[in-house]
Amino acid sequence: MTVLTSADRQQYGRFLHHHKQERDLAARRLSFIQAVRDYLRSKGYQETSVPVLTREPESAPITQFETQDPVGGEGYFLRHSAEEFLRRLMVVFDRVFDLGPVMRAETPDAMHATEFVMLQTAARDLHLDQGIGIAIGLVQSAMQSAFGTQAGEHVDLSHVTIQPFDRAVAEQLGLPTELPDVELLPTARKWLVVHQLPADGTDWEVAEAFMKHAIELRLTAPTVLTDFPAVLKHNSQVNPETGKAQRFSLIVSGIECADGGLKLRSAADYRPMVDTNAKLRSKLFGTAVADDPADFYADIDTAPCDVITFGLGIDRVLAVFTGRTIHDLQLFPFH
Structure with a gap:
């Protein structure tokens, strides 16, 4: 394995020129990206691009980079995800997809x-x-195309286990048995305290921390988690019969590589989540509570429908596969 030095960070083309192993890896990355496009097109998806600069913050409870137009002075957020644009x-x-850069703080x-x-x-x-099947098939097909195998030295993606969240917790x-929903948060808080992790946040923060440290990091074999508790629904629909969020997450070697689900249908469905997340951003990061995303609401209410989305970190899944x-x-890392 070649180690990048500070000089390599500024002379990446030269670095690749002198290190065949790294040059070959870069070529496989390009092949993987092309294979992703080919697979999605074979499934009826059309590629589009969405703005990198957005006038409104996204609905997730995260902080976003901000910038200002040096000519007109308008303020912008740098996109965290393309999902909300594609949803519109x-x-x-x-079926549509976007494949491009995102910026995260x-x-x-x-x-x-x-x-x-x-x-x-x-x-x-x-x-x-069906959405889960497409996500798994995409990763397997693209790996096969780029590396000639789905079973690398570090990860075997030829078989992906699909497991309900409650079963994974148990x-x-x-x-001995799966936890009732009412016992999840008390159990999560106790587990976090025992493992000396913060446990005094909101229910969502506690559930997220518990999922990451108690579940994700311990899943060594490729696994898709499904049927999440409602507290972890994010912007996915909750099945009225089971009370479970119709969300899924692909975990590979303890790392989340993809996440998706059946999304909320209308502005009335999204509004409580958007309002809650805006208040949480204000609490966590001191950001102002933004106005309602009126354009987003108007677009999705034009023709409400069931939508399956998923996102995949290209560099991350390749990093996990190659070790x-x-x-x-x-x-161009570190630029």
């Missing part, structure tokens, strides 16, 4: 980068299991 196109298109580490390439998809009139905590860091897989 579902009133006229059946995260502390860089082996599996996190400030800027990276992300695939985001949206499709209407699919069942959840297995990872060594419980490298996300920065090793990026072109």
